[in-house]
Amino acid sequence: MSATLLETRDVAKYFGNVVALKDISVAVGAGEVTCVLGDNGAGKSTFIKILSGVHRHDEGELLVEGEATHFSNPRDAKERGIATVFQDLATVPLMSIWRNFFLGSEPTKGAGPLRRIDVKGAQATMREELRKMGIDVRDADQPVGTLSGGERQAVAIARAVYFGAKVLILDEPTSALGVKQSGVVLRYIAQARDRGLGVIFITHNPHHAYPVGDRFVILNRGRLAGTWTKDEIGRDELVRQMSGGAELDALEHELRRA
Amino acid sequence: MSAVGAPPKPVPVADERLANISLTARLLRRPEIGALLAAIVVAIFFWTQSSLFLQLDGIANWTDVASTIGIPAVMVALLMIGGEFDLSAGVMTGTAGLTLGVLATEVGLNIWLAIVLTLIGATAIGFANGYMVMKTKLPSFIVTLATFFILQGVNLGVTKLITDQVTVSGIDLAAGYSSANAIFGDSFTSHGFRITVLWWIAITLVATWVLTRTRTGNWIYGVGGDANAARNVGVPVARVKIGLFMATSFVCALTGIMVALRLASTQAGQGVGEEFQYIIAAVVGGCVLTGGFGSAVGAALGATIIGMAFIGIQFSGWNTDWRFLFLGVILLVAVLVNNYIRKRAEGARR
Ligand SMILES: Nc1ncnc2c1ncn2[C@@H]1O[C@H](COP(=O)(O)OP(=O)(O)OP(=O)(O)O)[C@@H](O)[C@H]1O
Numbered sequence: 001m002s003a004t005l006l007e008t009r010d011v012a013k014y015f016g017n018v019v020a021l022k023d024i025s026v027a028v029g030a031g032e033v034t035c036v037l038g039d040n041g042a043g044k045s046t047f048i049k050i051l052s053g054v055h056r057h058d059e060g061e062l063l064v065e066g067e068a069t070h071f072s073n074p075r076d077a078k079e080r081g082i083a084t085v086f087q088d089l090a091t092v093p094l095m096s097i098w099r100n101f102f103l104g105s106e107p108t109k110g111a112g113p114l115r116r117i118d119v120k121g122a123q124a125t126m127r128e129e130l131r132k133m134g135i136d137v138r139d140a141d142q143p144v145g146t147l148s149g150g151e152r153q154a155v156a157i158a159r160a161v162y163f164g165a166k167v168l169i170l171d172e173p174t175s176a177l178g179v180k181q182s183g184v185v186l187r188y189i190a191q192a193r194d195r196g197l198g199v200i201f202i203t204h205n206p207h208h209a210y211p212v213g214d215r216f217v218i219l220n221r222g223r224l225a226g227t228w229t230k231d232e233i234g235r236d237e238l239v240r241q242m243s244g245g246a247e248l249d250a251l252e253h254e255l256r257r258a
Numbered sequence: 259m260s261a262v263g264a265p266p267k268p269v270p271v272a273d274e275r276l277a278n279i280s281l282t283a284r285l286l287r288r289p290e291i292g293a294l295l296a297a298i299v300v301a302i303f304f305w306t307q308s309s310l311f312l313q314l315d316g317i318a319n320w321t322d323v324a325s326t327i328g329i330p331a332v333m334v335a336l337l338m339i340g341g342e343f344d345l346s347a348g349v350m351t352g353t354a355g356l357t358l359g360v361l362a363t364e365v366g367l368n369i370w371l372a373i374v375l376t377l378i379g380a381t382a383i384g385f386a387n388g389y390m391v392m393k394t395k396l397p398s399f400i401v402t403l404a405t406f407f408i409l410q411g412v413n414l415g416v417t418k419l420i421t422d423q424v425t426v427s428g429i430d431l432a433a434g435y436s437s438a439n440a441i442f443g444d445s446f447t448s449h450g451f452r453i454t455v456l457w458w459i460a461i462t463l464v465a466t467w468v469l470t471r472t473r474t475g476n477w478i479y480g481v482g483g484d485a486n487a488a489r490n491v492g493v494p495v496a497r498v499k500i501g502l503f504m505a506t507s508f509v510c511a512l513t514g515i516m517v518a519l520r521l522a523s524t525q526a527g528q529g530v531g532e533e534f535q536y537i538i539a540a541v542v543g544g545c546v547l548t549g550g551f552g553s554a555v556g557a558a559l560g561a562t563i564i565g566m567a568f569i570g571i572q573f574s575g576w577n578t579d580w581r582f583l584f585l586g587v588i589l590l591v592a593v594l595v596n597n598y599i600r601k602r603a604e605g606a607r608r
């Protein structure tokens with residue numbers, strides 16, 4: 001397909017004697033979406049925390065553009081172009097959209113004591129970037145807390161894309177959203193992919209994963225239960241693999257609504 | 259490459275909703291709007307009680323009180339927006355006045371040198387406050403409560419030890435006093451307007467500039483609104499918060515110096531209890547107690563209301579004890595209003 005941006009080889013993570021992850025090999029390339037699926041406690045969050053520099057892996061290799069790496073903190077990962085959007089910790093609700101968009105990387109003009117944020121420029125850039133995601137911002141000064149859940153995800157995604165992320169990691173961006181809103185976020189994921197980013201999309205909902213994913217990885221109790229590309233697996237088979245048969249009825253019920 | 263088919267098209271439509279953001283909605287988003295309205299109402303009320311209230315001599319009176327509350331209150335507001343409290347802010351004005359006095363009279367330093375040393379010392383205490391809060395992750399409320407009592411004890415103990423009294427006086431005898439007093443203490447017009455009023459306006463303007471136009475200001479809103487989210491996008495949270503504590507102590511010390519120069523003396527109990535006036539001014543001015551929302555101009559307006567109330571009650575010939583009742587009532591009203599606004603601003607999140 002395309003150049004591999006981020007890859008793990010036989011990565012393992014232990015918490016004391018708890019084996020949280022073992023032998024995990026996953027890759028994502030530019031312009032691809034890799035979906036990581038699994039039940040609660042399967043190790044999805046632990047996995048992305050390794051990718052985003054929150055945890056260090058205990059075994060195996062983490063490769064960024066082919067080069068073995070250990071991240072010592074989230075800043076490290078960010079500097080290598082890996083941006084993570086945590087569901088609840090991405091934006092500051094009381095701050096305006098444009099202030100949130102540029103928080104931590106504000107564009108300035110002027111020098112010395114007159115160095116100041118280029119407010120007009122920041123607002124224009126924010127509007128432009130969100131327009132590329134199909135959102136027309138009504139009011140740049142609107143607090144982010146008054147946006148819908150999906151729009152807030154969009155702000156976080158647009159920000160990551162604008163600040164040069166090569167890999168975008170999304171932890172359950174659709175889990176708290178309604179059906180329509182989930183669809184909106186899936187569109188943003190496709191947008192980011194079309195702009196050449198590698199996307200790692202964590203979800204426990206195969207119906208959200210299937211339409212947008214190029215590769216599917218299922219984790220089960222800390223192990224790799226399977227890896228498929230899109231042409232190797234159909235939607236129903238993905239659902240079956242994920243549910244492991246027993247909970248199929250309940251899952252089918254969920255899917256019918258989704 | 260993907261089965262989604264055609265990439266989703268961005269659909270920028272000319273946004274008709276843009277026109278619907280009414281002026282009132284925009285105004286209600288300003289933290290200080292309530293304080294502005296309240297200030298006007300309070301001014302008119304006391305004017306009906308005593309016409310002196312809005313004459314220049316009267317205004318000089320209440321702006322004086324408002325300025326010595328307002329200078330620290332503006333900085334306390336920035337700290338509160340950054341998500342922290344400083345209960346040692348009031349007693350710090352006393353500590354600074356006493357330090358200045360002891361350095362100028364007992365040690366015999368030039369007043370300017372004494373001012374510089376006092377400010378350095380205060381900033382160091384502010385650093386200690388901030389460092390302990392960040393290191394222990396305890397609420398700043400409790401950490402600075404400890405600092406409050408420590409400083410109160412030191413103020414009384416050391417003053418008695420050195421002077422055998424509870425006052426340090428004779429500051430006006432130190433070298434350089436008249437130039438320092440001209441800049442920090444004196445009045446500057448025939449109506450008796452205090453120079454502290456100019457400092458108050460200047461500090462409010464600078465704080466507003468920093469808060470709304472600089473990166474530091476954006477970080478202050480960020481660390482107060484959600485420290486984790488701010489950290490995730492690379493804001494140096496500890497540096498911002500410790501810096502705020504240092505600036506708060508610095509500005510409070512500056513206020514203490516201004517008062518000490520004007521009176522040429524300082525009482526050991528100076529400033530105790532004033533921290534609550536600063537906090538009330540900030541909250542009345544629209545700062546949210548949990549951080550992330552508020553303004554410097556609002557805190558200055560809050561201090562204006564307190565200054566007007568203190569002097570207005572006096573001009574009206576009432577017992578001055580009523581001012582505490584007044585403070586309590588405006589605080590309660592302000593908190594209720596802020597709470598309502600914040601719920602609306604956070605809206606969808608809950
Ligand atoms: N810091 C930790 N210390 C000890 N055990 C941990 C720690 N973090 C995670 N675990 C364990 O690792 C396993 C995987 O957890 P993880 O949070 O990665 O699951 P998940 O797939 O993200 O689940 P969910 O869908 O509920 O978010 C769990 O059994 C969890 O208890």
Ligand SMILES: [Mg+2]
Binds near residue numbers: 044045046
């Ligand atoms: Mg998880």
